[in-house]
Amino acid sequence: MSVEELKAKIQQLEAELKQLRDDKGGAREKIAQMSGEVVDSNPYSRLMALKRMGIVEDYEKIRTHTVAVVGVGGVGSVTAEMLTRCGIGKLLLFDYDKVELANMNRLFFQPHQAGLSKVAAAANTLQFINPDVTFETHNYNITTVDNFDHFMDRIKTGSLTGGPVDLVLSCVDNYEARMAVNRACNELGQTWFESGVAENAVSGHIQFLIPGEIACFDCAPPLVVASQIDERTLKREGVCAASLPTTMGIVAGMLVQNVLKYLLNFGQVSYYLGYNALVDFFPTMTVKPNPQCEDSWCRKRQAEYNAKKAAEPKVEKVVVEEKAVVHEDNEWGISLVDETAPEEASSEPQVSGLAKGITVAYERPAPTSTEEEANVVQSEDTSLDDLMAQMKSL
């Protein structure tokens, strides 16, 4: 090695040592105000360039926002990192798990963090990456009674200004935790995103939920991406699920991209966006809430939303009604997983129309009234014919 190379190596080793010795020290000072100045030392120059490019009108607004990330695993950790690097105001992290070497096949965590709680390890690294972000961590399971109450309280009062958070992002890997987030968000009228990755690691989805306006997680069986392989998104006990950094990175990217579109008001937020990795197929759709939803808070939010819509000037109402109601059969030909919901919900209808490429995680009992079918609107199908041709050729 040349002297120059040796010196570079020393510089690099010293930098690594600095980080390991003092993770919280931060390599840069806090920055009081985001600047668009184009200099190598400005960590926000490429984000503020979104204004100059005409994409985002007010990028700095991101610093006023608070987002709660529930589940800091393969999707949640990358989600938190993306938001941190984008300069979000505050992040609340919830998880009760520890980092293990078995997590190293996904992005973010590193081997020396094995044994640490995921929320502590994540906050430590993220604070170092961007000291301008405020972090609040909760190392507990949100589904127990006491923790659930505390979780509700933090969603309600955890923002930078002591009010409700702007968004809750569910990045958990099991049905119970999803239902807990759903219940909390319905009761609080809290807008949130759900995300999920299949056990076989080759499909995933994100879903945007506005209580009363869009179907909640309890309105209909969970929607998952159809594939030619038997799968279900919901984790089964005792089975070691496969996972890939690619699928989880893409799902986290789809999630945070839609979070940015929602918070910074650009582009169009997807209500449901799926990803089938085997054929690079990304179905989208929207599902209306179920008037017979088991969740009483969901029904209450629906009544509020309907009253609000009815009170709006007619011109706005027409725009909403212009959306064609499409009832398509699921032409995918994939058999549904033959399993009923953990909580029997006899009053709930089956989903009658699904966008191509999307199916339900399991079937629920037949509806008591066929008139209460979940209405599927705005089914945005993508090239099923081509896809079927491709799949036949596999």
Added chain:
Amino acid sequence: MSVEELKAKIQQLEAELKQLRDDKGGAREKIAQMSGEVVDSNPYSRLMALKRMGIVEDYEKIRTHTVAVVGVGGVGSVTAEMLTRCGIGKLLLFDYDKVELANMNRLFFQPHQAGLSKVAAAANTLQFINPDVTFETHNYNITTVDNFDHFMDRIKTGSLTGGPVDLVLSCVDNYEARMAVNRACNELGQTWFESGVAENAVSGHIQFLIPGEIACFDCAPPLVVASQIDERTLKREGVCAASLPTTMGIVAGMLVQNVLKYLLNFGQVSYYLGYNALVDFFPTMTVKPNPQCEDSWCRKRQAEYNAKKAAEPKVEKVVVEEKAVVHEDNEWGISLVDETAPEEASSEPQVSGLAKGITVAYERPAPTSTEEEANVVQSEDTSLDDLMAQMKSL
């Protein structure tokens, strides 16, 4: 300091680093053979589960593969990390840039690495994350004459067994570097992937290139994802491009997912996959090579491929010819960027048919013969009608 003193200093720093890492839970030992054992201490358990799930037949095969990553920026660094965590055999990293704080809005690099070369900083972190992977780094610009020859040599002999690498991944941000990778791969008959992200940060794409079989980067103007905003993928001098960790993470994920499908033989590799972040639209298509391509090695590879196909038993040939040749007009209605190629190429035709949602980075001069149009096959369109409706409602 003398060379001896510098070396001693390095040894000392390395020892300190090792001890600190051990204290923190430690970098892990190398693992001789991938195991599917379901224990928290096994970094490969979730990858080997892909076999049990019926997705991948022989996951361990990944350890025999070598991949070259050209450009270790927003897309390349995440690409290298994903491959490292998946347990790839060997990675060759090429870049001549240094880490800056201005890169902190993308994943992977951390503030303490500012000032280090991207390849050294990346290899250091990646080696720590997975000591089973072999790394080779080249801190130079591949487009200079001497470096280009060396680059060609490493692609040709850089694999674990001293032969050609399995894949080259172009993750660069400028036209000249893409053309250099294209030239090298055509001459070497090397299969590769190209990737790109638009300057406005809200679209990107990946492209799979097999010399002689699929259009090379010089066969036609580069294909980019259409958007309602004036944009071009190719970096202009003096303009500070916007970037987002989301878009770059998704493009890296799409890239590595297709690399895994190609190397491990599952699912279907996409020839061209685009991403429009504003409306979550992912167009796909395939373009045949241009018989009049400027690149003489491309024409040579086309002749070889055609000769090979002609010599194949008829039954196989029929399968190839079954693919319908589709000539569609670009119904997208997006005006092409009015700029000619840096290298004028009068013998090259314009692309006459593009999948919806895909456009070209710039127009080239009119073809000398209309019969030599680039043939577009297998245009896999996705829901333009819905998309147009969405865009109208924006």
